[in-house]
Amino acid sequence: MQYSYLIVDDNKTNIQETLRKFEEFPDYYCAGIAENKDDAINKILELQPQIVFLEISPKNKKSNLSLNIITELYRFIDNVPYFIALTASSKLAFEAIQAGVSDYLLAPLSQFDLRKSLLKFQKTNPAAANGTICIRSYGDYQFISLNDIVYLKADNNTTDFYLQNGRKLTAYKTLKHYETNLPFYFFRIHNSYIVNINFVSRINTGKSLCYLNNSDLSISFSKTFKDNVDTIIRKIAPEYL
Template sequence: MQYSYLIVDDNKDNIQETLSKFEAFPEYYCVGAAENREDAINKILELQPQIVFLEINPKNKKSNLSLSLISELYRFIDRIPYFIALTALPKFAFEAIQAGVFDYLLTPLNPFDLRKSLLKFQKTNPTVASNTICIRSYGDYQFISLNDIVYLKADNNTTDFFLQNGRRLTAYKTLKHYENNLPFYFFRIHNSYIVNSNFVSRINTGKSLCYLNNSDLSISFSKTFKDNVDTLIKKIAPEYL
């Protein structure tokens, strides 16, 4: 299972520092970063991260980042992400908990404290995606490992699964159905395609091509799903945020 997170911090150096701590946690991927309140709200609503790391510094009068961002989100959505507050000041912990944060970590981040917080998050969210998907064709049920799926292609109201071994299987459900049910490492990049990010070897934004299987295969992505492609790039190479 992979988990997505967003960093909200008005200091670029702090953002890079937080990103560096996640090198030890490959099951987590960063969908983006925001440096101000408005951008943070927009990205949370658009990217729907599971965790938001929110830096709060009450001493910085120029910053518009605060715990009130959490309550503001309820104006737009019923279910908000898990917030983990980051701050150098321990005295605001009670206020942060009252505001609804999931956890409160002191900066600079201690890797052991981060690990404990992430493990607590995973314990709170015990749902582990099955590593197998059932592809049904009439009375034939085939059980396929998600790790073997390179990409999916829409074909009217059916979906073709292209596997690592070269096989193609047809399921009598729409691509939209699988988009809503596949785990986080699958990305829809076109009206007709969903790719397994673990097989992505190259992305050419100039030619709008996504290369799979060590560049042996290329498929197009569309402007409609550009945000998904951007998130895919950030997942694979967060250093290019």
């Protein structure tokens, strides 16, 4: 199972150190980085990370206000990500917990503390790798493994599901509905397409093409969803961004 996280920190050295710590946790990938409050809120709403690492500092008033990110998010969404505060001091622990932070780690971040925090997250947020989705067509209910879905294609007010075995199923709901409700490893890359990143085998940014199923299939991505494409590349090959 893959888990996504976002780093909110205005210190580039701290960001690089946090990323290095994650090299020992291949089940986690960085969905994005934000250096201020507005950028953090925007990326959380857009990228929907499961965990947000939020740097706070008692010496920097601007950073203290970053705790308000959690309050701001509740204006737009009901379920906010799992927030983990990163700080060099324990002075803000009570305030952070009151604001809705789920865990509190002291800097410099140790591998052991990070490991414990991630295990705590997994324990409180269990996720089945082989989840299913129900596709209904009138009175016919079909239960499909999420891992079998290669991509989705919009067809007016319906959505076609293309499966690994070559089957195509039609659901009487819009692509927007599935964009909101599918797990984090499904990304919209075009007004008409959502892809399962586990089947992405190649991305050609020059031709704006995303290849699936070992390059047997290619679909276009648009500039509107370029950030999502960058996130896919970051997940698969972070060294190239």
